[in-house]
Amino acid sequence: MEITNEKRPIKYKIVIADDHALVRGGLELVVKMAVPSAEIFQANNFDETINVLQSNFSIDLVLLDLMMPGMWHDSIKNITQQFPDVPIVIVSVKEDFDSIHNSISLGASGFIPKTSAPEVTISAIQLVLSGGVYIPPHVLKPQTKPIPNNLQPNNTDTFNTLSKRQKQVLDLISLGRSNQAIADELDLTIPTIKMHVSAILKKLNVKNRTEAVSIYTNLEKVSDLIS
Secondary structure: OOOOOOOOOOOOEEEEEOOOHHHHHHHHHHHHHHOOOOEEEEEOOHHHHHHHHHHOOOOOEEEEOOOOOOOOOOHHHHHHHHOOOOOEEEEEOOOOHHHHHHHHHOOOOEEEEOOOOHHHHHHHHHHHHOOOOEOOHHHHOOOOOOOOHHHOOOHHHHHHOOOHHHHHHHHHHHOOOOHHHHHHHHOOOHHHHHHHHHHHHHHHOOOOHHHHHHHHHHHHHHHHHHO
């Protein structure tokens, strides 16, 4: 006689927060595909989202729209501070680097553009529920398309377009620090460091960290010569 041990599926509690009923309905279908046993809660503004979180114990995930009523700059941080054990995934029409970077920096565990295919959204939800962080591939992918020599910007001018934080990250990269070591030293998360590295590679128009360090080192040599 064959004995089988069947495990009951985990029943996740997931909040879908968006001010458009059609979007909430579509997301609910996708969530059910990602987690068939999920119990879904819906909210159409920030205050309602907080009420749902306060009224229900053990919420496992919040899918949060950046543009719904009541949202402001620190809304993500507000939720993560009140409910530190609840991962937040932003689902937004925005998909620019700054919006994604800011969301991750404020504590979001993922960012899903609303242009994403259902299978991508499913994978992202499953990744975050398993403890991971989802960042859209286009943000992490460095710029690899070569620019003709006559159109390449001056390296010094390009370097000056880096933010103060990006320069700090690049300086630590030049010292051979890993993403984990950089994150620890700057008191940031690894996903945030990865986004800074991606931005640095794009701005310097290089393919990898080695090329970025090469430009940085050469600029330091020039600076030493003229100082």
